[in-house]
Amino acid sequence: MLMRMTVLGTGYLGATHAACMAELGHDVLGVDVDPSKLSKLQAGDVPFYEPGLAEVLKRNIDAGHLRFTSSYEEAAEFAEVHFLAVGTPQKRGEYAADLQYVDSVIESIGRLITRPTVIFGKSTVPVGTAERLGRRARELAPADVEVEVAWNPEFLREGHAVEDTLRPDRLVIGIDKTRPSRAEELARQIYEDTIASGTPFVLTNLATAELVKASANAFLATKISFINAIAEVCEAAGGDVTELADAIGHDDRIGRKFLNAGIGFGGGCLPKDIRAFMARAGELGADQALTFLREVDNINMRRRTQVVELARQACGGGFLGTRVAVLGAAFKPESDDVRDSPALNVAGQIQLQGAAVSVYDPKAIENSRKLFPTLDYRTSLREACEGADVVLVLTEWSEFRQLNPSELAGLVRSRRIIDGRNCLDATQWVEAGWRYRGLGRKMQADWSV
Ligand code: UGA
Numbered sequence: 001m002l003m004r005m006t007v008l009g010t011g012y013l014g015a016t017h018a019a020c021m022a023e024l025g026h027d028v029l030g031v032d033v034d035p036s037k038l039s040k041l042q043a044g045d046v047p048f049y050e051p052g053l054a055e056v057l058k059r060n061i062d063a064g065h066l067r068f069t070s071s072y073e074e075a076a077e078f079a080e081v082h083f084l085a086v087g088t089p090q091k092r093g094e095y096a097a098d099l100q101y102v103d104s105v106i107e108s109i110g111r112l113i114t115r116p117t118v119i120f121g122k123s124t125v126p127v128g129t130a131e132r133l134g135r136r137a138r139e140l141a142p143a144d145v146e147v148e149v150a151w152n153p154e155f156l157r158e159g160h161a162v163e164d165t166l167r168p169d170r171l172v173i174g175i176d177k178t179r180p181s182r183a184e185e186l187a188r189q190i191y192e193d194t195i196a197s198g199t200p201f202v203l204t205n206l207a208t209a210e211l212v213k214a215s216a217n218a219f220l221a222t223k224i225s226f227i228n229a230i231a232e233v234c235e236a237a238g239g240d241v242t243e244l245a246d247a248i249g250h251d252d253r254i255g256r257k258f259l260n261a262g263i264g265f266g267g268g269c270l271p272k273d274i275r276a277f278m279a280r281a282g283e284l285g286a287d288q289a290l291t292f293l294r295e296v297d298n299i300n301m302r303r304r305t306q307v308v309e310l311a312r313q314a315c316g317g318g319f320l321g322t323r324v325a326v327l328g329a330a331f332k333p334e335s336d337d338v339r340d341s342p343a344l345n346v347a348g349q350i351q352l353q354g355a356a357v358s359v360y361d362p363k364a365i366e367n368s369r370k371l372f373p374t375l376d377y378r379t380s381l382r383e384a385c386e387g388a389d390v391v392l393v394l395t396e397w398s399e400f401r402q403l404n405p406s407e408l409a410g411l412v413r414s415r416r417i418i419d420g421r422n423c424l425d426a427t428q429w430v431e432a433g434w435r436y437r438g439l440g441r442k443m444q445a446d447w448s449v
Pocket of ligand 1: 262264
């Protein structure tokens with residue numbers, strides 16, 4: 001059934017959700033407090049790089065299914081269904097999530113409600129938040145008007161956001177089971193086509209829905225750190241982590257996905273989410289249960305230092321007076337996001353230790369420049385590699401995976417390459433006369449010869 005709805009917050013999650021809900025045929029109003037973001041979106045322009053999103057956005061704006069506003073009055077008037085999609089970043093100097101944006105959305109919309117309303121939260125929040133927001137929304141709205149806060153966590157990946165929203169692995173709806181609820185019925189209408197195409201629909205209570213999201217990201221982070229820890233052992237023992245991951249991945253219970261060893265996870269979600277999860281468990285008196293996530297975080301951060309060390313060895317033991325080429329700045333390919341990017345972090349560390357670092361990334365240069373203005377950004381891969389003592393591949397863009405080692409050989413000062421994502425064909429590079437180092441791979445060059 002076609003419905004009217006708003007999406008409150010039009011960042012990565014909100015803009016994608018708004019466009020995709022319109023694509024499902026609904027009438028959608030995107031709401032944000034940032035006028036520059038709104039004017040871009042209204043013009044059909046996506047303020048970040050996400051394959052396929054601009055087309056969906058444009059098509060639905062042109063068809064009249066999607067508009068944007070900064071007015072919460074308009075939002076309250078427009079619909080009885082609202083999706084809450086603002087950010088929950090890590091608090092400055094603390095592990096916990098910063099809920100100020102989530103709270104302020106409820107304050108803004110809550111006092112404008114005049115008819116029965118359901119607010120579906122999509123943001124990643126500490127368990128217990130939804131119940132608290134529900135209480136606050138009911139305090140703000142007139143006493144005789146039913147207001148409900150349900151939770152519908154989002155599992156989209158950057159780079160696959162449209163596909164993940166239109167064809168999710170599952171839909172999770174958390175409701176307050178102690179009160180009368182319309183959320184299940186509404187969610188079944190909103191996602192009618194998605195459900196009809198076979199997507200599992202999981203109905204649960206609020207706490208479980210919030211925990212599903214936190215646990216999913218904690219599991220993914222753990223899987224990556226697990227294989228990175230095994231990579232360290234492989235390196236010490238002369239094993240090969242890629243072959244090992246292929247072998248254990250054949251077991252259905254383990255699976256091959258998210259077992260790529262390298263410089264580890266980054267981005268705006270996994271790192272902050274595991275920390276917020278630990279902080280919340282601590283508040284609940286269950287801190288022991290999640291202490292292993294501290295080790296997951298440690299293993300992950302250690303990857304960055306280890307790559308810096310490898311690069312130092314490749315430069316003869318010190319960075320002073322050397323040139324280092326860094327290929328990749330985004331936290332993963334098909335994204336221009338550099339939040340907590342391992343690639344940019346490594347580039348920065350090497351630069352701060354005295355090397356001249358040239359960085360190239362197909363999409364993330366502009367954002368990198370804002371975050372780390374002192375690095376030397378180049379507009380092409382070739383420019384970045386000119387005269388390099390060592391080349392580091394730190395994000396597995398296909399442009400880098402397809403690199404021709406012989407072509408690059410003429411540009412660099414020394415044919416040394418560190419494959420921080422284990423994404424290159426080591427044999428090909430070695431055959432072209434390069435000294436190759438992967439992370440936890442058996443084909444390892446000895447820099448000293
Ligand atoms: C992650 C989750 O995958 C989504 O399901 C979730 O919705 C999202 O966070 C979120 O909470 O919003 P995303 O941050 O877009 O999505 O990126 P991922 O694809 O999960 O990759 C995260 C990091 O792990 C990247 O830096 C990537 O390079 C790294 N990674 C991934 C590895 O190092 N090895 C792997 O095998 C896989």
